[in-house]
Amino acid sequence: MSNTIIRVENLGKKYIIGHQKQERYTALRDVIANGAKSVGRRLLKPLGKGESDPTVEEFWALKDVSFEIQQGDRVGIIGRNGAGKSTLLKILSRITEPTTGSIRIKGRVASLLEVGTGFHPELTGRENIYLNGAILGMSKAEIKRKFDEIVAFAEVEKFLDTPVKRYSSGMYVRLAFAVAAHLEPEILVVDEVLAVGDAQFQKKCLGKMEDVGKEGRTVLFVSHNMGTIGSLCNQGIHLKAGQIDCIGSVKKTISHYLMSFQILNVYSPGTLFKKNKKEINYNNFQILELSLLNRDSQLKLITKTWDYLRIRIHYYSPKNISNGSVVLEISTPFGNKLIQYSTRPLSGLELTIPEGESYTDCIIPCLPLASGNYLISLGLAIPMAEWLCWEENIATLEIVDNDVYNSKFPPTQNRTTIAVEHYWEFS
CATH class of the missing domain: 2.70.50.60 (abc- transporter (atp binding component) like domain)
Known part of the structure; x- marks a missing residue:
């Protein structure tokens, strides 16, 4: 039986970017003249063929991305800002739909992508724990069995019955990570949101992600910290301008990523x-x-x-x-x-x-x-x-x-x- 838990084929995500026109003050005569021009264009080209809107631009955040991830892999996804890392995680987490391509995922996915993702702000911490567990397909008995462990890890006992909209960003992330990591998903997806927490809690989270990997579950982790990626992950994906530039062992991927800076930064001396x-x-x-x-x-x-x-x-x-x-x-x-x-x-x-x-x-x-x-x-x-x-x-x-x-x-x-x-x- 295949151990492939995630298969991505020819994945693409396109966004339409609108650019604001820089126009001078519009007088009544301009409105009338523009209206007449619009009518003329429609008479000459009823279907609007051959026209393009200069204020609209297509942007491919991801294009032709294909890879496979095996069960138990801890995969570090690296790349410069705007490379498509967060977009990829949102698609894998079923938050955003792809424009092209297909994804096959075996098992439940728990995601921690942004402060505020996955929690209802009006519900208390206690209610959100049960809500997230239900979304992951867990029974009330299963969630209750993990409840005390989640609360202890997040260190929010005093505020458990407070609406999460009153939480600080650090408290929010602590609880969100605790829920995502302890409700036993087959795949744990974590973006750089951990940077919001303090150093001690970051260390605690990284230790938990390592434990999750050792239990045979899969971890996808985005970070700019190559030291953390190198110690936590065994596989790596380097994204560049929305496409895979390198994939393989984490050591190979990090080396390729760091070499890209030396290649890119070739200018005159000084x-x-x-x-x-x-x-x-x-x-x-x-x-x-x-x-x-x-x-x-x-x-x-x-x-x-x-x-x-x-x-x-x-x-x-x-x-x-x-x-x-x-x-x-x-x-x-x-x-x-x-x-x-x-x-x-x-x-x-x-x-x-x-x-x-x-x-x-x-x-x-x-x-x-x-x-x-x-x-x-x-x-x-x-x-x-x-x-x-x-x-x-x-x-x-x-x-x-x-x-x-x-x-x-x-x-x-x-x-x-x-x-x-x-x-x-x-x-």
Whole structure:
């Protein structure tokens, strides 16, 4: 008997995107003239053949996606923002219908995709546990048997009879994950929503997902943290622009994904990222260019440990933002965050983001990173309110050895990632 629990064939999902026309003030004469033109067009082309609406665009979030997943596999789905990861999970969870292709799934699917998915806000935590169990096809006796375990895992005993609309996002996710993981679905689907919880609870969830996999059930997990994907999953799928770019063992898939950054980020020396003019959407906030400069504000060709470094971030804003922020993160190739720099709240800088193109420099007087390759993520935000744009792993930063130990640098396998400048004193 086949152990294939999910089979996807030629899956595609198309969305229709509407673009707003930029029109001047419309006078009465314009309305009359446009009406006359419309009547004329209908007389000449009664069926409207050969016409296209320039304000409407087709967008394929997924196209020609095919794969099989075996029972007991723990599959990490990775890719850049907009690659189609969340769309794939929504289709597999039967939340969204595919445009093309077919899916065959054996068994019950429990999903945790977004804060708020699957719960009725007016019902209490207790009532939602029973509701979700019923949706999964479980009897009341089965749910009752797991009830105490769910409540203990979620740590929401005091609020069990409170409507979930009054829960914080962290409480909501704790209960939602506990329900999804403990009601014994054959397939557990989890998106990055776990990032809402605290570090201790994230660790607890990852441990539970590992246990679910060991019990022979299947886990599909989306994350940008390659360390977590590598330790939790045994199989991987790399999505790129809505299509499968690599599929296989998790080690192979992660390596392929990380190599794609080095291939993509080939620009002139000192420039880590530069958006093509044709790719700029002047209706959206976006990062245009990322470059490294030296003390003289010249492009820095080679970056070493403990170097002075000026990171210049060019961006575009469709409107003036009086209380904005630029955020820069540096992480390891496996997604472990090392450094986060922000104009606010960490630096306390009041930043106005003007309409149009501009740039902000982040100056690091002494770069505290050992040699190796690191990933840079960038974003614009309104502090404590919303992200205006966020580019995960937009570029690769390569740092080479600096002879900081006077030719007595420890062997590579013993080096730490962080190399902070420091001094010793003896008395």
